[in-house]
Amino acid sequence: MGKQIKFGVILTYISTFINIITGLLITPITLRLFGQAEYGLYSLALSIMGMLFLFDFGFSNAIVKYVTQFKEKDNKKEYENINAMFLVLYSIIGLLAFSCGMFAAFGADKIFANGLTTEEVAKFTIMLQIVAVNLGISFPLKLFNGIIIAHEKFIFSKLITVVRFIINPLITVTILFMGFSSIGVLIAISIVNFLLSLIDVYYCFVILKTKIKLHKFDFRLMKEISMYSLWVFIASLADFIYSRTDMFILGALVNTAAVAIYNVAEVINGLYTKLTMVLSGFFLPRLVQMVSKNVSNHELTTMFIRVSRIQFLLAALVLTGFALVGNEFIVIWAGADYVLAYWVALLVMSSRFIPVVQVLATSILQAKNEHAFQSKLYLGVAILNLAISIPLALTYGVIGVAIGTLVGKIINTIVMNFNYAKVGIEMKRYLKEVFVLFIPMTLVFIIGFILKRLVDVTTWFDILLFALVLTAFYGGIMFRFFMNNSEKDMLVKPLRKIIVRKAS
Structure with a gap:
């Protein structure tokens, strides 16, 4: 095992x-x-x-x-x-x-x-x-x-x-x-x-x-299985409406070029999600243990804050970097015909930023058996997103459906944060300790924006060099002023082990 x-x-x-x-x-x-x-x-x-x-x-x-x-x-x-x-x-x-x-x-x-x-x-x-x-x-x-x-x-x-x-x-x-x-x-x-x-x-x-x-x-057993699967299905249905019906709308109401542009943006969004969700899985087993032992909401909030801060550090770097040089990346990577994919990807990535940061909240709700409201809300907002995306697609094309997704995600995120407080998570403490990281994120974006005005970013080498400089600056500010001792240890301890091994 x-x-x-x-x-x-x-x-x-x-x-x-x-x-x-x-x-x-x-x-x-x-x-x-x-x-x-x-x-x-x-x-x-x-x-x-x-x-x-x-x-x-x-x-x-x-x-x-x-x-x-x-x-x-x-x-x-x-x-x-x-x-x-x-x-x-x-x-x-x-x-x-x-x-x-x-x-x-x-x-x-x-x-x-x-x-x-x-x-x-x-x-x-x-x-x-x-x-x-x-x-x-x-x-x-x-x-x-x-x-x-x-x-x-x-x-x-x-x-x-x-x-x-x-x-x-x-x-x-x-x-x-x-x-x-x-x-x-x-x-x-x-x-x-x-x-x-x-x-x-x-x-x-x-x-x-x-x-x-x-x-x-066994029809009795099949009824039990169906009830177990119901909320999983509803969450999947809502996620599908968010992520896949946009292309269906564009195919039915606009043209195949719009579908292609949106799909390029979705490839970028998929990579963004994978890059920013890698570490979260390490904390899930411990969370399950904590809930099964009926630990206090204060301890659950502490774990939620810990994981959210790490998620924030990763997601903010990727989102900020893409906002600054994503346009040039897409033109070189996909071609000038797909330049609109930058704005679509940026809108959708921005809409997913807080949900990515708060990824552990869903596991907490499921562990506490409080996830039914989330599934209902997610489905309702997804249907709203679908309803507003149709007229937006007719008016603004591929950008319109991305705006619909952004609006839906914002509504969902705001309501769910109130719900997290309702089920016992200490959201005032959470917001104070996690959202403070918006300060360095904003600062790095402003400095990166100024830097980009001073230098040309037109080749793969330029993008790579810009990304390395931005990452070094971002990492330095975070490490020096905003990361706590536990987060610093996550970076320093593995490096120390490597140095010790090489020295021996």
Whole structure:
């Protein structure tokens, strides 16, 4: 168990690193090989696929919970039955997703008549059919990854993730260099993902000796599973509305170029989230322990402050750096046609700044079983975001939907901070100790803005040099005036160990 978790965590960070690197390296290549319109079409197809994956309804979490539960009971019959129930459930979901995908494909000429040309609609119809088949097959196979995780085989599960993160971008570039279009890429990636899922199936049946047999369909248990999955699904639905429907709106009401620009911004936002969320996972196990021991809200707040300050230090550096040289980065990285992606990314990154800083709050709410309000609010604000994004898209195009996301996130963040206080978190102390870091963040931005006025930033070397100078200045101010002793130790102690090892 210890080994599985340890190496599973290591592989998680390896996969995150690979995902960031491939995103930075492969995206500009695919942008140029696809072309803006084709890339927008491909992004839109992936967005529709993400929408249909909502048919999961949060059952992925339930698979791990309930398969583990019956496995631990060591009741062979119940274990076989729960596996079979989930297979039946996911087969039905797969059929439903397939049907919806085909319905969208045959209605594409009406849904996207204002945003796509006749030729694009014809190609997009084929892409949606591929998506529908992909989903119809993928859903039943999701069971086997859940079984692997329930058996705590984290190393194998994460290895498959690493392989997927490496193979998919390489396949994409290879297919494009061979002269195929987005349809060929979609087919190739679907085949690769299907083959990787078959490896999960093999591992379950051959290595884990998994048995699947339906003895009876327990409707009482299925009701319990559904209630468990409800709030997970609602949170996922809200997150999807925030992150994916913007591209759907742009595809339906604007054009494929707007979709492509927005997707480039989303790649940047994805990298921002990954870079700023890496450390937070280290503190989660300790938080769970604290809550299970019924520690005071004062201690929980202390932990919340500690993690938030670290998150702030990381997120502020990335956001400030992007605000200063992100425009030049995108022009060099993606091309001048995607310059609007800078403003979209900056708006969305800004909207996510406080939620990134307060990432541990969700875990606290879940541990205290107080997360239902968050899910309801998140869904309500997401629907509001969708409602205001449509007229904003018609008026301001790609910038409009980013403004809608910003407004929604601000509302959600303000209301949730009041809710954190309601459930016992000492928010006055929190705001005093965490938000003081806005002072050095603002100072560094002003100095960076002045510096940029004095020097030209036009090449990769210029961006790198500017980023290094900004990071050194930012780190110096933070370390000297704003970081506490615990935060300083996190930086100094590893360096001391390295120095001691080299000296010995």
